[in-house]
Amino acid sequence: MKNRRMFWQIVEKIEVLIDSGKYPPGSRLPPERELAETFNVSRPTIREAIIALEVRQRVEVKTSSGVYVLENPNTASSNVKVSAFELTQARALVEGEAAALAAVSITEEELARLDETLTAMEKGIEPEKADREFHLIISRATRNSAVLLAVEQFWQLRDSEPEIINAYKSVCDGSDSDRMEEHRNIYLALQKRDSAEARAAMHLHFNRLINTLFAISEAKALEEVRKQSNQTRDLYSLNHLVG
Known part of the structure; x- marks a missing residue:
């Protein structure tokens, strides 16, 4: 549980740096070794944090290239709706x-x-x-x-x-x-x-x-169909003529 809490702390710290503009969208994060030294944690903890950031859609890991910052999914415009x-x-x-x-x-x-x-x-x-x-x-x-x-x-x-x-x-x-x-x-x-x-x-x-x-x-x-039907019936009803 301690390691789990630690990598979450790193996730939050990196997100703060991303949101502050230190690492803007499109930029590449420092190498794993450098991040481990910056936050004074192990490299496996950094790897866990990167996985979490990728699942959160904050970064994209490109093989043999590095880790790149993405647009914040909470602020980027999107037409995707989940039912x-x-x-x-x-x-x-x-x-x-x-x-x-x-x-x-x-x-x-x-x-x-x-x-x-x-x-x-x-x-x-x-x-x-x-x-x-x-x-x-x-x-x-x-x-x-x-x-x-x-x-x-x-x-x-x-x-x-x-x-x-x-x-x-x-x-x-x-x-x-x-x-x-x-x-x-x-x-x-x-x-x-x-x-x-x-x-x-x-x-x-x-x-x-x-x-x-x-x-x-x-x-x-069904309720909506019934409501529309009633509205149509009221509109064209002849009851007021034959009543």
Whole structure:
């Protein structure tokens, strides 16, 4: 955990330098050895930080050339929009494998923390926060920094895009018992150190989510058609002539 915290500190320091203009978009970062000396850390820690920066889309690693700074994805103009359906499918693919990986490396301490999040969800104590922590604990238990970063970015999307926030709120508002049972099944599979069962339990969780999203979307579409039909009927109605 100490090494993990250290490379995150380096990520933050390099991002500050990038944002300040020290390393503008298109420029090349100093070599790994120089960065290690600058921040007084090991070269493996610098490599971890570069991987994290690449996943965050702050830099691009070019083989035999170097590490180049990219435009900040949070400020650069982009027309790319991620739907709730796309996000849920991506989460299923990544978090299913994360659960499988975590099953063979998760510690008793992490299992205890997972159990605490389940208790919080069951008692209604900040259930959304507990839900998020449940998934992040599993991602950390993979011991794979790229997997953790991917899941963290999924949650950032989930909590920042208005359309996704509203879609997930509609799903979560009426499915507390389903969500509780699905999370409990994931936990039990991890407790048994069963990778296949953990993957399947995570996939079942997201399958229910995406099917609920489809049902809600269809209901909204039907309501919109009904509303438009009523407006058209009112516009051309002859009831006032024959009443």
